[in-house]
Amino acid sequence: MRTKTLKKNKINVITLGCSKNVYDSEVLMGQLKASGKDVVHEEEGNVVVINTCGFINNAKEESVNTILEFMQKKEAGEVDKVFVTGCLSERYKPDLQKEIPNVDQYFGTTELPALLKALGADYKHELIGERLTTTPKNYAYLKIAEGCDRPCSFCAIPLMRGKHKSTPIEEVVLEAEKLAAKGVKELILIAQDLTYYGLDLYKKRNLAELLEALVKVDGIEWIRLHYAFPTGFPMDVLDVMNRESKICNYIDIPLQHISDHILKSMRRGTTKEKTTKLLNEFRKAVPNMTIRTTLIVGYPGETVADFQEMKEWVREMRFERLGCFTYSHEENTHAYNLEDDVPEDVKQQRANEIMELQSQISWELNQEKIGQEFKVVIDRKEGNYFVGRTEFDSPDVDNEVLIDASKTYLKTGEFAFVKIIDAADFDLFGEVVKSN
Numbered sequence: 001m002r003t004k005t006l007k008k009n010k011i012n013v014i015t016l017g018c019s020k021n022v023y024d025s026e027v028l029m030g031q032l033k034a035s036g037k038d039v040v041h042e043e044e045g046n047v048v049v050i051n052t053c054g055f056i057n058n059a060k061e062e063s064v065n066t067i068l069e070f071m072q073k074k075e076a077g078e079v080d081k082v083f084v085t086g087c088l089s090e091r092y093k094p095d096l097q098k099e100i101p102n103v104d105q106y107f108g109t110t111e112l113p114a115l116l117k118a119l120g121a122d123y124k125h126e127l128i129g130e131r132l133t134t135t136p137k138n139y140a141y142l143k144i145a146e147g148c149d150r151p152c153s154f155c156a157i158p159l160m161r162g163k164h165k166s167t168p169i170e171e172v173v174l175e176a177e178k179l180a181a182k183g184v185k186e187l188i189l190i191a192q193d194l195t196y197y198g199l200d201l202y203k204k205r206n207l208a209e210l211l212e213a214l215v216k217v218d219g220i221e222w223i224r225l226h227y228a229f230p231t232g233f234p235m236d237v238l239d240v241m242n243r244e245s246k247i248c249n250y251i252d253i254p255l256q257h258i259s260d261h262i263l264k265s266m267r268r269g270t271t272k273e274k275t276t277k278l279l280n281e282f283r284k285a286v287p288n289m290t291i292r293t294t295l296i297v298g299y300p301g302e303t304v305a306d307f308q309e310m311k312e313w314v315r316e317m318r319f320e321r322l323g324c325f326t327y328s329h330e331e332n333t334h335a336y337n338l339e340d341d342v343p344e345d346v347k348q349q350r351a352n353e354i355m356e357l358q359s360q361i362s363w364e365l366n367q368e369k370i371g372q373e374f375k376v377v378i379d380r381k382e383g384n385y386f387v388g389r390t391e392f393d394s395p396d397v398d399n400e401v402l403i404d405a406s407k408t409y410l411k412t413g414e415f416a417f418v419k420i421i422d423a424a425d426f427d428l429f430g431e432v433v434k435s436n
Contacts, residue, residue: 168201
């Protein structure tokens with residue numbers, strides 16, 4: 001059955017998963033547009049490309065459900081073709097082909113040219129930095145490396161993304177310049193591991209040099225660092241952060257756990273003592289730094305004592321931002337050989353306890369901000385509020401600043417100086433002192 005109502009050959013790209021997938025979808029869309037294709041993001045189209053996530057159970061389930069949803073639409077004649085790409089497809093292609101055979105074609109994470117060919121487009125090597133961004137116009141993700149060389153026991157990313165491969169500095173800068181020309185003011189640097197950047201190309205950790213080059217890009221006002229690894233962190237990055245006002249005093253550094261025997265089993269290459277020392281060095285080098293981390297509860301062998309140690313450590317460290325995940329038992333990872341011995345309800349209870357504690361810490365830290373002024377970027381208008389962020393907050397995961405829209409008019413993407421007048425657990429309320 002052929003579709004009757006939708007515009008023919010409109011390609012709808014669906015993105016699931018993390019910011020790296022958002023970036024990959026944007027590159028795909030940029031290539032399609034360059035070949036003259038009519039492409040949209042999560043709107044209606046008769047040809048559908050689903051960019052999947054295969055990281056943990058919940059993400060895999062969402063990806064499979066999305067594929068099944070669009071297969072039903074295909075069978076009902078609402079779409080003509082469905083293509084699947086991304087991490088789930090990379091990791092489970094034979095299984096997916098067997099279980100959901102009606103998908104027109106499956107592609108892995110490194111098969112962009114083949115996917116484009118299937119969509120009737122040519123892969124253009126010269127399109128460095130040409131993307132159709134799907135984020136609000138004021139910020140964009142900037143992927144500086146692909147893959148990961150870390151041996152973490154619980155993580156399947158190397159299976160799906162391969163070995164670490166840095167993008168040369170000149171290519172990253174060129175992409176940043178093109179984004180700035182489109183009005184992007186904030187770059188969010190992403191990779192599986194930022195701290196490894198440059199080792200393959202330059203034989204040294206070169207994130208600091210990359211940052212020195214990026215701060216020279218006209219139009220960019222904020223540069224934010226996501227997904228650093230604690231082992232081998234290049235401390236010269238902190239010098240650049242201190243010196244260059246464009247680099248947000250913010251770092252996202254997933255630490256996963258703090259019990260030494262769990263860290264050893266996780267193959268993290270560090271200890272509680274080393275991790276605590278590193279964080280103290282961060283705070284000493286950049287006193288007003290915001291540190292975001294993520295933790296895993298319910299890892300195989302995690303005892304009540306291990307969990308209590310982590311909880312006390314969270315209480316002691318007072319992270320400004322923190323997320324918590326329950327352990328997901330992933331096949332073909334090193335930890336899959338261990339018994340997944342913490343019951344699901346216990347995992348969830350432990351995650352809830354950590355987040356309740358973090359909610360209290362966040363509330364206390366936010367109360368200290370009342371009366372202070374911050375530079376805030378406006379991301380959107382929602383209901384009766386303009387919604388913005390400080391340099392200490394990343395989109396979608398961190399605190400937001402709410403400004404009464406009936407009192408002040410602000411434009412999306414502009415910066416304003418805002419005085420905080422009230423604060424909740426994860427929201428700040430402010431009034432504009434001065435807008436750009």
